[in-house]
Amino acid sequence: MSQKIVLIDGHSILNRAFYGLPDLTNSEGLHTNAVYGFLTILFKILEEETPEYLTVAFDVHAPTFRHEMYAEYKGTRKPMAEELRQQVPVMKEVLKAMGIKTIECAGLEADDLIGTLSACCEKEGMEVSVISGDRDLLQLATDHVKIRIPKTRQGRTEVEDYYAADVKERYQVTPSEFIDLKALMGDSSDNIPGVPGIGEKTAAKIIVKYHSIENAHAHADELKPPRAANAMKEHWDLAVMSKELATINVNAEFPYELAEAKLENIYTEEAYAWFQKLQFKNLLSRFDVKAPSNKIEDSFHEIRNRKEAEAVFEKADGAACIGACIFKNKEEVLPLFADQAQIGGIGISFSKEDHYCIRTGPDLQISWLLEQLSRVAAGAERFAIFDLKSQLDNLKIQKKENCFDVTVAAYLLNPLKSNYDYEDVAREQLGLVIEEKSEEYVKVCYEAYTAFAASRILLDKLKETGMEELFTKIEMPLVFALYHMEKNGVRVNSDALKEYGDQLAVHIQALEKEIYEEAGETFNINSPKQLGVILFEKMQIPGGKKTKTGYSTAADVLEKLAPDHPIVSKILEYRQYAKLKSTYADGLAAYIGPDGRIHGKFNQTITATGRISSTEPNLQNIPVRTELGRMIRKVFVPEEGYVFVDADYSQIELRVLAHCSGDAHLIEAYREARDIHRITASQVFHVPFADVTDQQRRNAKAVNFGIVYGISSFGLSQDLSITRKEAAKYIDDYFQTYPGIKTFLDHAVQHAKDQGYAVTLFGRRRPVPELSSSNFMQRSFGERVAMNSPIQGTAADIIKIAMIGVDRRLKEEGLKSRLVLQVHDELLIEAEQTEVETVKEILRQEMEQAASLDVPLEIDMHTGDNWYEAK
DNA sequence: TTCCTCACG
DNA sequence: ACGTACGTGAGGAAA
Structure with a gap:
């Protein structure tokens, strides 16, 4: 049994993997999809082949085109995508860690290395497998050299195999004729010009008949379409050059020790560490229990x-x-x-x-x-x-x-x-x-x-990193405040919740029936797929495709159709009821403990911006925007002898923005007036404060939101249902009015680009790796993140400080009242009746004094016998 | 699991 | 030319 060697075209396979897989990153923001894909292919090949030897060949210059001379001549050299470029050195390190031989040689393409090695190894009587995504290598195929081209189809990798005979069968030419074929037809992806006017079909016919370009040239006058005959004569120089470019050197000279390519155990400690770092969880299982001798x-x-x-x-x-x-x-x-x-x-x-x-x-x-x-x-x-x-x-x-x-x-x-x-x-x-x-x-x-x-x-x-104080003064004390809050829990009237759920069920059933009648059949209304078919195919409602998988049935799409189609508004209503029932009525009920309270979790280490998150259940997304949903807040009640006191910051993010930007105009405005959106409208649209119309205020509000989110004319236009141009005008007017904001946002992006992270007023950092992406979309996202994170993050810092203060004072002053919920800019306290005034004072002081900004931090505060009333 | 949808700030 | 607003979590359907 002869020995076997596998030769891998490194860049080619990385490239395949990169474009064949979605963008993966590990938690450090390192892109990993190409490396992952490469390894997947490698493992598959190794399992199939069990070779004695293995070598991966790379080109020396990272942004590689096989034929630089011509590439430069055509001026078509494109740089390698940044996300891919990053992965090349990582790939080499991973291979090194696995003990796999890699070769690269200045002045030689990976193709030449592979070609030479495959020729030598075959001569030595070995079986050779060449793995590449590049069909150019088909010219190397013989009876003992197999070219294997991996393809990613629907997430699975399949491999096409070519021995010499297979090349002949598939292309009707021998491997060596394949070079001539390429020389005629050219290959744009490889920057081989070929002969103008001769395409795949003609080239194949010519080579099948004449076997080489030289012979074809000798018989140029006989060539079938006269166009090809002329092209051959006129562009003979191009044909010759192309052939040269397409030919892989099988006699290159470079240092190589076969012994070094001997395949040993690739599941090494070092490789394990790399796989962990790259977070290839499912590849880790391949490693045996190899205890590191620490x-x-x-x-x-x-x-x-x-x-x-x-x-x-x-x-x-x-x-x-x-x-x-x-x-x-x-x-x-x-x-x-x-x-x-x-x-x-x-x-x-x-x-x-x-x-x-x-x-x-x-x-x-x-x-x-x-x-x-x-x-x-x-x-x-x-x-x-x-x-x-x-x-x-x-x-x-x-x-x-x-x-x-x-x-x-x-x-x-x-x-x-x-x-x-x-x-x-x-x-x-x-x-x-x-x-x-x-x-x-x-x-x-x-x-x-x-x-x-x-x-x-x-x-x-x-x-x-300047975060020690953030850690010791805010995050660590917060651990205790959150613990207290979880321990306290929030009381829920389970009977009332059940009643609420039952009422919803009645409505749901009625709507279900009506929808089935109008549709003429029963189906699962909760299935976007089935719903899409019913609405847009069966009922022929206009409103085409949107998502990859089919029709979009999202609320904003359906709302536009609702006026003309009664079934659509019924579906929207159904959805609302169904959501309330499943997520809230039934969902919350499952979390009520024996003490009649829900002890949700408040997580401190989840969000990118520094906010707290809430799970099991999520108590930070209890409905409030619609009356029907808001009703559920009536089941959140204080225990006997207590009332709820609810306090929320008024426009904390915009106030943070005003402060951080130092825009004198905006700071002045916010010092004077409470209605921030109205004052924005007044100043941006140049109308007196009192004359601002509701529409103007709505628009200004949308612009304010846009600013906080990292403004884009497209996003704003979507939100306001206006053209992009109009949206751009609003934004422009806004920046004209508040030039300090523009400067601040630009600086925020520049800072993040320079430093790699966005930072809050209290020094909290958020890395923004997307800013260095070569992908426009990703990069734009990074820019919005760079604008939003300091604002959202600073607001999060502030309410954390407030929470700590409130919790501390409630304890220090020996009060029975307790913190039960935090909803980003809102604190809910279950206050003992006689302590209400004290609690209100504490809330006001701790929240308003949490940070001293150039604009006042104001809060709205209400009391009530349930959360509905207290908000 | 992943996608879609939708609840909140 | 690209195809979006920022930050979350949960339920249901479909793969």
Whole structure:
């Protein structure tokens, strides 16, 4: 059995992968789709071929055209897309990490390298497989050299295989004649000119008959269409040049040791680290349990008895930094007891050598363990732990000031990531790769150790990036405020909620029936696909396609059709009821706890801008804009003896914008008047404040929103249903009126371009990798983000400060009243009746004084016996 | 899972 | 020429 070598055309396959896959990025903003696609193809090929040798060839110059001379002559050289260019060095590193031989050679194309290698290897009696997306390489095919062209079809990669015979079958020419064929017909993608006037068909006929351009030229007068005969004579020089360009050099000279191409285990530690970094989660499973021999693991200890545990805590007492974690028992417990969520023990790490996993046991009570942990934590300069909020039920924190939430710190340093697990932090900050299959105690020790070791590094990075104060003064105190809020929960009248749901069900059924009657058949109204077919095909309602998958049935589309088609308005109504029932009536009911309250989660490490997010359930999107939806707020009620006090900032984002831009005109305006949209209308449209029409105010409001979102004439025109030109005029008028805003927004974009991130008034950063994209759409998006993030982010900073202040004062002043919800610019407090005035005073002070801007921060405040009334 | 739709600021 | 407003989360359908 002869040996086999696989030769891969690196750039060609990367290119294929890049254009064949959607744009993927890892959480650091690094584009990864080409690398991912390349690896997918590589694995597939290796599985099929099981070769002894493997080599990947690259061109030396990244933006590659096979024939630079001609490319320059034609002036058609296009630079490689930035997103792809970035991935080339990464690809080479990944291959290196996998121990795969790569070659490149100045002055030689990858084609020439591959051609030469395939010829040599064949001579040595080997079987050769050449992997390329480029059909040019078909000329290399023989009985022992197979050209394999991968194609991505519907997400799956299929490979077309060509031996010499297959080339002949498919193209009716031999591999070497293939060169002549190309020389005649040319190849625009490869910048081979070919002979003008001779296309694919004619070229094929000529080569099939005459086998080479030289022979064809000799018989030029006999060539079939007279046009081809003339072309051949007239452009013979082009034909010769093209043939030269199309010919791959199989006798190139370059250094190469076959032994280096020997395929060893590609699933190395280094490769594993790369795959993790690139977040190729499903490719990671290919790796065997190859434990990295990290020395640190030697000092990981598992402790199961009281004596040793006591010794650990004694030693930990007084340590400068303590890293810890609390872990749960594996779910061997019957579901019946699942909600007990038993704690299995803790991890603790406090020096280079001290890392312990302490398990609960007969003489190691969990309560004692947690007590000890809390005690030593209070004594340390820094107590580091992941996701502190989730552990506050277990820990008795005596000193908030020394707490360091590693998750939150990692979030501040890169808010774009989707999770901040200890595995990620260990890899990113400590360069440690933790083995998936490690024993539990090892993982526990790793988590504690990572908290311990990474906290120092993260703290330094926070200092370097000017975010230390943001972290210690805002984010860390906020952890506790959010914990209190979750713990408090919000009371919901479940009977009233049920009643609300039942009423909705009645309406839904009636509407369903009417819709089926008008449609003439029953179908699933919730299915956009089925609905599209009914409306736009069966009922022939005009309003064509919009989405990739079919017709758009979004509300803004349907609203335009509603006046002419009763069924459409019924569908809109149905949708509204269905949404209210499924998401709110039924959805919320599932979260009401035994205490009659919903304890939703408020997440601190989700959003890119610094806002808080709310899940399980989302309490930040309870309906309010329509009366019907707003009614659901009546089921949110305070407990007996309490009332709701609701306070929300008035136009906080626009006020932030006025302050940050320093536009004197706008600042002056906002100092005077409360109705910001009206004053904008007055100044932009040059009419007295009192004479502003409703339409003018609406337009001004839309412009204000547009400014905050990162204005574009297209977006504004959509919103106002006007032409782009008119929208552009509004924007222009706005900038004329407030030139400071224009300057500020331009600066925001420029700053983000220069620094790579947008920044808030309090130093919070948001990376904007899209700004360096070669894609217009992406880049425009980046610009809008650069304009919006500082505004939205600063507003988020401010309300966080307010929340912390409100929560702190409610506690400090010994009040029973409590914070129950935050909705971005709004705080809801369940206030004990006799404390209402105090609470209102606290809210007003803490919210209005949260930041001192050049414009006043104003709030609207209401009280009520339910959320509907209090808003 | 991914897409579409829609609820909020 | 490109095809959008910024930031979220959830439910239902279809793949």
